[in-house]
Amino acid sequence: MTNEQSIEQEQTETIKAVETLFVNEFTNGVLDPNQPMLGPLRDGGTIIANTAPGCWGPMLTPEIRGGHEVTKPVYIEGAEIGDALVIKIKSIQVTSIATASGTDEALTDRFIGDPFVKVKCPGCGKLHPQTKVQGIGKQAIRCAICDTETAPFALTHGYTMALHHNEKLGVTVGKEGARKIALEAKHYMRIPENSKQNPVVSLAPSDLVGVIARMRPFLGQLGTVPSKALPDSHNAGDFGAALIGAPHEFIVTAEELTKHKTDGHMDINRVRQGATIICPVKVEGGGVYIGDMHAMQGDGEIAGHTTDVSGIVQLQVSVLKKIEIDGPIILPNIEDLPYTAKPFTKEEKRLARELAEEYGLKQLEEAFPISVLGTGIDLNIATENAVERAATLLNLSTEEVKNRITLTGGIEIGRLPGVVTATCQVPKTLLKQAKIYKSVKQQYD
Numbered sequence: 001m002t003n004e005q006s007i008e009q010e011q012t013e014t015i016k017a018v019e020t021l022f023v024n025e026f027t028n029g030v031l032d033p034n035q036p037m038l039g040p041l042r043d044g045g046t047i048i049a050n051t052a053p054g055c056w057g058p059m060l061t062p063e064i065r066g067g068h069e070v071t072k073p074v075y076i077e078g079a080e081i082g083d084a085l086v087i088k089i090k091s092i093q094v095t096s097i098a099t100a101s102g103t104d105e106a107l108t109d110r111f112i113g114d115p116f117v118k119v120k121c122p123g124c125g126k127l128h129p130q131t132k133v134q135g136i137g138k139q140a141i142r143c144a145i146c147d148t149e150t151a152p153f154a155l156t157h158g159y160t161m162a163l164h165h166n167e168k169l170g171v172t173v174g175k176e177g178a179r180k181i182a183l184e185a186k187h188y189m190r191i192p193e194n195s196k197q198n199p200v201v202s203l204a205p206s207d208l209v210g211v212i213a214r215m216r217p218f219l220g221q222l223g224t225v226p227s228k229a230l231p232d233s234h235n236a237g238d239f240g241a242a243l244i245g246a247p248h249e250f251i252v253t254a255e256e257l258t259k260h261k262t263d264g265h266m267d268i269n270r271v272r273q274g275a276t277i278i279c280p281v282k283v284e285g286g287g288v289y290i291g292d293m294h295a296m297q298g299d300g301e302i303a304g305h306t307t308d309v310s311g312i313v314q315l316q317v318s319v320l321k322k323i324e325i326d327g328p329i330i331l332p333n334i335e336d337l338p339y340t341a342k343p344f345t346k347e348e349k350r351l352a353r354e355l356a357e358e359y360g361l362k363q364l365e366e367a368f369p370i371s372v373l374g375t376g377i378d379l380n381i382a383t384e385n386a387v388e389r390a391a392t393l394l395n396l397s398t399e400e401v402k403n404r405i406t407l408t409g410g411i412e413i414g415r416l417p418g419v420v421t422a423t424c425q426v427p428k429t430l431l432k433q434a435k436i437y438k439s440v441k442q443q444y445d
Helices: 003-014 175-183 185-189 239-243 254-260 346-358 379-394 398-408 428-433 437-444
Strands: 018-023 038-051 074-076 084-094 098-106 131-133 141-143 153-163 169-172 212-214 218-224 276-280 286-294 311-320 329-331 367-375 410-415 419-427
Touching: 038 286, 074 311, 084 218, 084 286, 098 175, 098 185, 153 175, 175 185, 218 276, 239 254, 276 437, 286 311, 329 437, 367 379, 367 428, 367 437, 379 398, 379 410, 379 419, 398 410, 398 419, 419 428, 428 437
Parallel strands: 018 038, 038 074
Antiparallel strands: 038 311, 074 286, 084 276, 084 311, 098 153, 131 141, 153 169, 169 212, 218 286, 276 329, 329 367, 367 419, 410 419
């Protein structure tokens, strides 16, 4: 730790920790452990955050350096390196009235190495130029200096979606509806006042019309600060791979990425209201950050993007001492678990005892489900990562973990190209050894 970090930490610790913290400030797209955090928040306290849309808005805003616009991290009292944070998602409320999204194409003359990280204006050549929204449509995002169209991404097949006020469904609108929304872009997206992003609805896409989609909002970004400055969307093993040998200041080696990332960029649709996430602490105070709320998303996020929205999130955060985990553990809602991973009913347990007795077995496992996150450059590597993390956490062989996943859970795709969860039922004894039994029991018992 540098002298500057030590001073900032001491200053943070001398401020009285609060029970509830309201957050409406954002990063510039970079998660930097050397930057001061908000807080401190008391162990067991509540964060209430007004989050800004992720993905397309920040992708159309060269000032934002990481592809997303997440909340400034929060320092949690008592969280030390080698601990974990238990984050309970108490509520998620979508505030956007409409949004837009679609598949993308990076425009090669508008960035250096990475269109999420190092954007340049194709007109004046300025790096990370300030921009303005001029009119509506594909050419609306322009350099504030030379007036050249500057957005580093183009929508190749896009849609504008209106969201019902009861948060149960959305409908993709036609050209007239998209134009109406684009003309009052910030109003319809309810972008927080401290956000810098250009509203994606300003592009008024309408390639997909009349589609009905059920809403089930969740957080694409929820985690803790990495121990090295990383662009926020690259805080994962798949997107983060773009930083290996990169031609810009966020260059890392493969070993550095593995060591420092915390895999907060998950895009897993089970990270929603009612779920609990256990996250690693790799810097003092943990640094809880939130963002990239989605109105809905199918497993895999195959289009690369989905419906980014503004929203209000309430989290309860507690410190779990001396549990070194490398990435998040997800405790989903029961209805989001694979069929084979759901907790057994009393009747199922009775039948199992009868069967066990028939074969002379006197004791059965008392087990609960967990989902261990894995990330990597592709799905195979991400799956290996999840299995290895589960084996390390539970002090089991990878062979036993694979059998348990196959029998009592499954491998589920969060996001392509490489985010998965390995879900299985785990004996109570192993959960106690791993120091997560209390959290798991509270979630499922």
